[in-house]
Amino acid sequence: MEFYIPAKIYHEDGAVLKHGKELASLGRKAFIVTGKSSAVKTGALDDVIKALEDSDTGYILYDKIEENPSVETVMEAADTGRDQGADFVIGIGGGSPMDAAKAIALMVQNRDTSGEILYQDIKIKALPVAEIPTTCGTGSEVTPYSILTRNDKKTKQSIRHKVYPAIACIDAKYLKHAPVSVIRNTAIDALGHLLESYFNKKATDYTRMLCQHGLMAWAKNRTVLSCGTEFTDENYNQLLFASTLAGMAISHTGTSIPHGLSYYMTYNKNIPHGKAVGMFLPGYLALIEKNLVPGYSDVIAGMGFNNLEEFKAFIGHCLGEYCITDEDAGKMVQEMLGNPQKLSSVPFETGEEELQDIIKYAR
Numbered sequence: 001m002e003f004y005i006p007a008k009i010y011h012e013d014g015a016v017l018k019h020g021k022e023l024a025s026l027g028r029k030a031f032i033v034t035g036k037s038s039a040v041k042t043g044a045l046d047d048v049i050k051a052l053e054d055s056d057t058g059y060i061l062y063d064k065i066e067e068n069p070s071v072e073t074v075m076e077a078a079d080t081g082r083d084q085g086a087d088f089v090i091g092i093g094g095g096s097p098m099d100a101a102k103a104i105a106l107m108v109q110n111r112d113t114s115g116e117i118l119y120q121d122i123k124i125k126a127l128p129v130a131e132i133p134t135t136c137g138t139g140s141e142v143t144p145y146s147i148l149t150r151n152d153k154k155t156k157q158s159i160r161h162k163v164y165p166a167i168a169c170i171d172a173k174y175l176k177h178a179p180v181s182v183i184r185n186t187a188i189d190a191l192g193h194l195l196e197s198y199f200n201k202k203a204t205d206y207t208r209m210l211c212q213h214g215l216m217a218w219a220k221n222r223t224v225l226s227c228g229t230e231f232t233d234e235n236y237n238q239l240l241f242a243s244t245l246a247g248m249a250i251s252h253t254g255t256s257i258p259h260g261l262s263y264y265m266t267y268n269k270n271i272p273h274g275k276a277v278g279m280f281l282p283g284y285l286a287l288i289e290k291n292l293v294p295g296y297s298d299v300i301a302g303m304g305f306n307n308l309e310e311f312k313a314f315i316g317h318c319l320g321e322y323c324i325t326d327e328d329a330g331k332m333v334q335e336m337l338g339n340p341q342k343l344s345s346v347p348f349e350t351g352e353e354e355l356q357d358i359i360k361y362a363r
């Protein structure tokens, strides 16, 4: 068994300013990567700039990362970072800017190469990366993954390279500015990571321990997630704890069918990542139960539910409306059948029939 999480994690109030010197010591000129407005609204960008200025470290800001960032955006950002001489990258935001930061760190380091290297099986290095999450879902602050939109393939796909962040600064106060829909969707993404990792062929005692603890932290917020009101600092901290633990777990196991199916719905129906994953979780668990996979009852109880129907009702309530047409179902099945890596993560035989069952459960 092997276990490796290189990120130094600071999870506390004022994490960025308390550890600003260490953050700034990653290089001489930071390339700060953010979405359009959340880094400013949350105060996270101000904290990072203050930390860098206090240490006389230069910076350039790139604030044009879209949701589900594309290879094209990464390449445009990397050109700017390269031209301005950035030697480390700081991602601030949800999974979109944090994932983009890792791919940009590769493309700035490997100057004069095309974006194709992101998906090639070659050995390349990246600039050092620090991550500051403002959502409670992806765990990208600790994972080595960067999932980008590939317009050439009309879907989303993880790049081939592993870029482990060096530092993760986690501060619950940044979540206070997020709308309930963002908290719910991202908390359900984290739940997807916990479930897909727990029931994964690559799971080990180490990763299952992370998932069990993550589910316990997540379950404390079940009621408030359902009601959607009055999140306390404790709620935000527990949701961030759960999502970071889930990130550590999927760093070793990867995700599974619900994530694999979600990419079609996000690319083609513009559905946020966590919501697109969540719609397939009940159907996936139904197959876990049907195939008598060990741990099923413990996991349902660990989330605080009495049975799968309760779980399905909770997910339906949190996600709200969506529509999966016959055409979507057919295309999703074909996309998944062409993804042997995800199929091989499932702890039982999975083919067209099982995929159709999972999708049917979501409709």
Ligand code: NAP
Pocket (backbone or CB within 6 Å): 034, 035, 036, 037, 038, 039, 041, 042, 065, 066, 067, 068, 069, 093, 094, 095, 096, 097, 099, 134, 135, 136, 137, 138, 139, 140, 143, 144, 145, 146, 147, 156, 174, 175, 176, 177, 178, 179, 182, 185, 186, 189, 273, 274
């Ligand atoms: P996101 O796409 O980063 O952000 C969603 C929306 O929420 C954006 O409009 C963003 O605004 C806003 N937002 C973020 N934080 C906010 C805050 N504190 N207050 C108010 N608004 C806020 O959402 P995400 O679900 O965290 O990330 C999804 C991406 O992560 C997907 O591309 C997915 O594939 C990827 N992902 C990666 C991993 C991994 O292991 N690396 C795992 C799962 C998912 P701005 O645009 O202004 O920032």
Ligand code: FE
Pocket (backbone or CB within 6 Å): 137, 138, 189, 190, 192, 193, 259, 273, 277
């Ligand atoms: Fe995810």
